[in-house]
Amino acid sequence: MVSGFPLRPGATVGIVGGGQLGRMLALAAARFGYRIAVLDPDPGCPAAQVASTMIVGPYGDGALLAQLASVSDVVSYEFENVAVEPLRKALGDTVLSPPAEALEVSQDRVVEKAFLNGIGIATAEWRAIDAPDELGHALLDLGGDCILKTRRFGYDGKGQARINAKSTFTDAFESIGKAPAILEKMVPFAFEISVIAARGRDGAIVAYDPAENVHTLGILKSSTVPGRVTGELARAAREIAGRILSHLDYVGVIGIEFFVGKDGALFVNEIAPRVHNSGHWTEAACLASQFENHVRAIAGLPLASPERHFDCVMDNLIGDDVERFDDLVAAPRSVVHLYGKSEVRRGRKMGHVTRVTPLSSGA
Numbered sequence: 001m002v003s004g005f006p007l008r009p010g011a012t013v014g015i016v017g018g019g020q021l022g023r024m025l026a027l028a029a030a031r032f033g034y035r036i037a038v039l040d041p042d043p044g045c046p047a048a049q050v051a052s053t054m055i056v057g058p059y060g061d062g063a064l065l066a067q068l069a070s071v072s073d074v075v076s077y078e079f080e081n082v083a084v085e086p087l088r089k090a091l092g093d094t095v096l097s098p099p100a101e102a103l104e105v106s107q108d109r110v111v112e113k114a115f116l117n118g119i120g121i122a123t124a125e126w127r128a129i130d131a132p133d134e135l136g137h138a139l140l141d142l143g144g145d146c147i148l149k150t151r152r153f154g155y156d157g158k159g160q161a162r163i164n165a166k167s168t169f170t171d172a173f174e175s176i177g178k179a180p181a182i183l184e185k186m187v188p189f190a191f192e193i194s195v196i197a198a199r200g201r202d203g204a205i206v207a208y209d210p211a212e213n214v215h216t217l218g219i220l221k222s223s224t225v226p227g228r229v230t231g232e233l234a235r236a237a238r239e240i241a242g243r244i245l246s247h248l249d250y251v252g253v254i255g256i257e258f259f260v261g262k263d264g265a266l267f268v269n270e271i272a273p274r275v276h277n278s279g280h281w282t283e284a285a286c287l288a289s290q291f292e293n294h295v296r297a298i299a300g301l302p303l304a305s306p307e308r309h310f311d312c313v314m315d316n317l318i319g320d321d322v323e324r325f326d327d328l329v330a331a332p333r334s335v336v337h338l339y340g341k342s343e344v345r346r347g348r349k350m351g352h353v354t355r356v357t358p359l360s361s362g363a
């Protein structure tokens, strides 16, 4: 392995997970002359088409993780449900970025909320639920409409059930697989936003302009920049992002999802220690994309400016949305990005398209 940071061209970046995020990281890394090694159970995963080395097998396999670490100058991951202990053991001298602590915090919704509240950041009110008989008391305590979520392994709205005092608690608990859970009070938000930010090895922080996000059935549908997120709201969201990055001694890109209350108050919903779907617009509208800044951060390069040169709307292409391909590529101010997935399935993220317009003044 090439030793020490910054990594020189020819060094290898290892990534646990070969989905679309791994693929886009690989494409960004290639521009610096880095090679990419990917661990994924599927030899036909999106990143396999662009990786230099594919290691095929389960994410939690100690021997395969050790193999990934041994061919890599730095190891990163494209999703937060990587088992931390086998990864820690497998790393040897290879650095993991973002750090394992960021994985531990973001893997468990209870640990995540406790961490955020502990550094003075507001979230939905919540209670940990370990058994169904704790649910009634917690519901009374929080009052009103709530949402029950599995503590771990939830994504794209999976492992969640809406619930209120009139609901049948056992049904809700069963519908999320009786797993340890968190009960959150519903935040009556005006809209949802996210901030994509990066912290370099030298502690420098950059944050992209926040995006306004719309979710359908728990899956991100679109991100609009700047949307309704300007001025003081944007400044406050960025400040929170910076605080989270510093407290985690973070290196890499992070995605932070927020609810904006009707009075403009900010609540963090969740943090993702990786590049984030609501930041895909950065490849079309910014000097340097979130993927480039993640690679720069973990490789020990200086971060690039998150400057934005367009307003934009990013739409996810979910399931058969991708059949609009011919029309999408015909639009001259749109950038289409497909993930190389051969099979279209309902609810599956197949790609995204970012439509740009001239920068509005005062954004």
Ligand code: ADP
Binding pocket: 124, 147, 154, 155, 156, 157, 158, 184, 185, 186, 187, 188, 189, 192, 215, 218, 257, 269, 270
């Ligand atoms: P996932 O990990 O699946 O993205 P989230 O916790 O982000 O799960 O929930 C998905 C979506 O469900 C959110 O983006 C939001 O629209 C809605 N939601 C989740 N929790 C709450 C809450 N406490 N109050 C209001 N809406 C919520």
Ligand code: MG
Binding pocket: 156, 257, 270
């Ligand atoms: Mg979410």
